[in-house]
Amino acid sequence: MNKLDQYVHAATRDNTRSSYQSAVRHFEVEWGGFLPATADSVARYLADHAESLSINTLRQRLAALAQWHIAQGFPDPTKAPIVRKVFRGIQALHPAQEKRAKPLQMEQLTRVVDWLDQAIETSHLTGKRADELRHVRNKAILLLGFWRGFRGDELTRMRIEHVDVVSGEGMSCYFPQTKADRQFKGSSFKVPALSQLCPVSAYLDWIELADLKAGPVFRAIDRWGHVSQDGLHADSLIPLLRSLFHHAGIESPTQYSAHSLRRGFANWATANGWDIKTLMEYVGWKNVQSAMRYVEGADPFARLRIETSLTEQAAMPACKILRSTP
Template identity: 85%
Template sequence: MSKLDQYVHAATRDNTRSSYQSAVRHFEVEWGGFLPATTDSVARYLADHAESLSINTLRQRLAALAQWHITQGFPDPTKAPIVRKVFRGIQALHPAQEKRAKPLQMEQLQAVTTWLEQAIENARTTGRQGDELRHVRNKAILLLGFWRGFRGDELTRLEVDYVDVVSGEGMTCYFPQTKGDRQLKGTCFKVPALSTLCPVEAYCAWIELASITGGPAFRSVDRWGHLGNEGLHADSLIPLLRSLFTDAGIDSPLKYSGHSLRRGFANWAAANGWDLKTLMEYVGWKNVQSAMRYVEGADPFVRRRIESALPATLLTAASTDAEP
């Protein structure tokens, strides 16, 4: 690969590149489309998958096709009026409510951490090194992901070389590139050392036990306790967390995903008096809309707010009617 190709390659995040390649392959190989595509073929592709793919997936497929054509020097067929009209029609006829990951609550965080600590002790006592390593790693992933509100791909891309620990105070995690860093300036996240459920202590315990001196922080562990050389794949985080929550006895583990840690922290912070600006700065959201997608109000049905404004006589009457 030439230097020019290296720089072009580095301009796109690995996750984005992989998803775009998959989308183009679906259009060309699985659906049987031809590249460069015509506006008619793109419109038919959307129509053929309107009932089987979500709106967000179709939007991502269009972005991938647009990127392919622009990169190859061809006109972008996805911007044609007929394609846009078909897409709007699909949105009208197949509306879909956005699925959001279930937030991990504080009591659940405590329960899973307690289970992990017991599992670590049991594995250590019985000499099961592989299990001990996995449990210690999972505890670090859980606590760091929750208290920093990290995305799944940020957890899996964390590099030991970019982590600076200050004993008793906290640690700094640097990412050369994040999802919201459009200018590629790099982002630093401060992680606090806490008196309980401490993410810094959990991270340091994992790094020390695994004897990791550089490269990816979180790696695979085989049954014999051997560490992989590469970082965990972002797609592996969801099954890892669901398996962990199942083992720890958390209800409905399949409703959780990598975003559950991020949403869980956002809801905990909002419920404990963090204003939206502080929360946005801490987590790294650039706009209010992004933040509000993660935060559920303490009174989601606004019942208390409405009843607090009702006349006292109405509330008294309602209470009297409800008595047996």
Template identity: 70%
Template sequence: MSKIDVYLHAATRENTRRSYQAAVHHFEVEWGGFLPATADAVARYLVDHADSLAINTLRQRLAALAQWHIDQGFPDPTKAPVVRKVFRGIQALHPAREKQARPLQLEQLEQVSQWLDRAICTAADAGDRPSRLRHTRDKALLLLGFWRGFRGDELTRLRVEHVEIAPSEGMTCFLARTKGDRQYGGTSFKAPALARLCPVSAYAAWVDLAELRDGAVFRAIDRWGHVSEAGLHINSLVPLLRSVFADAGIASPLQYSGHSLRRGFANWATSNGWDVKTLMEYVGWKNVQSALRYVEGADPFARHRIAPADRLDDRGGLP
């Protein structure tokens, strides 16, 4: 790989690169399309998958095909009028409600944390180091992910040498690259030390137990208690969280994902009086639309703005 290729490779987030590669593979290998593609071929591809793929997935497939053509020096067929018109038609005939991860509420966070504390103590008493390591890691991942509102890929890319702890005050986590950091300047995130559900003490307990000095913070652990040198793969994060939630007795664990921690914190913050600007600065959102996607209203059914059900008269009117 030439130096130019190295820098070109670094200019794209790993998650984006993988998803684009999968999209091009789907178009070319699974569907049988030819590259470079014509606008008519792209339009037929959209039509063939209008019933089976979500609008956001189709949009991502178009972005991947567009990027492939640009990278290879070919005209971008996805910008052709026929492709745009077909896509708008699919949006009109196949409207889809955007799926969002269920937010983890503070009460549930406490429930999972308490279960992990008990599991850690049980494993320590039994001399079960592999289980003790896993539960200690999971507690640190859970609390840090919630109180910092981290994305899943940010948790998996966090490095020990980029975390600094100020005893009794908090911790600073530096990420060389984040989704909103278009200038690649790196971003520092601060998390406070708390009286309970503390991310700082949970993090310190994990790195001390695993004897981590550098490298990825969150890593795989095998059945013998060997801690991997590499960080957790992003695709393993959601199954890990769902497994922990299920073990802790959280209802419907399959409705949660890596975004559940981020959404849970955003809802906790707004319900405790944080304004949108403060929340955006803390989490790292660059625009209001991104923030509002994660926040649910304090009164989602407008009950308090209209009237409680038991105050309506027999005709359904306000008293």
């Protein structure tokens, strides 16, 4: 790979590149389409998969095909009117509610951490180093993911040399690139040291126990307690967390994902008086729409608000209610 190819390669995130390659392969190999594609073939591809693939998946497939054609110097068939009309028709006939990970609530976070603390103590006393390492690592993942609202890929891309700990105050984590950082300026996130459920202490405990000096923060651990040199893959976080929640006795663990930590913190923050601007700055959201996708109000069904109004109205004198009635 020459320097030009290296720079072109670096301009796209690995996850995006992998998903786009998979989408193009599905169109060409599994469906039997030809590249470069015509608008009619793309429209037929959408129609053939309208009932089996979600709207978001179809949208991602179109983006991948568009990117392939542009990169190869061909006209983009996905912008043709027939493709747009077919896609709108699929949206109309196959509407689907967006699936969102269930937010991890504070009481659930506390319950999982309590289970982890007991598991850490037991594995230490019984000399099961692999289990102890795994539990200490998972505690750090859980608390950092919650209190900083990190995405799954951010947790797996954390590097020790980019973490700076200030004793008794907190730590800062630097990422050369994040999903929202389209200009490659790099982003730093501050993590507070807390009196309980502390993410900084959990991080330091993991680094010390695993004797890590540089490289990825969170790594795989084999049955003999050997810590891998490579970082965890982002796809491994969901089964890791679901297994953890299952063992900690959290109901319906399959409804949770790595986004559950991010959504859980967003809901905790808004329920405790954080305004949306402060929350956006803390987590790193660039627009209100992104933030609101993660936030559920403290009274999502408006039950408390309505009940309060009913109580106030019931307490009003009858004559006042009659006078206010048009």
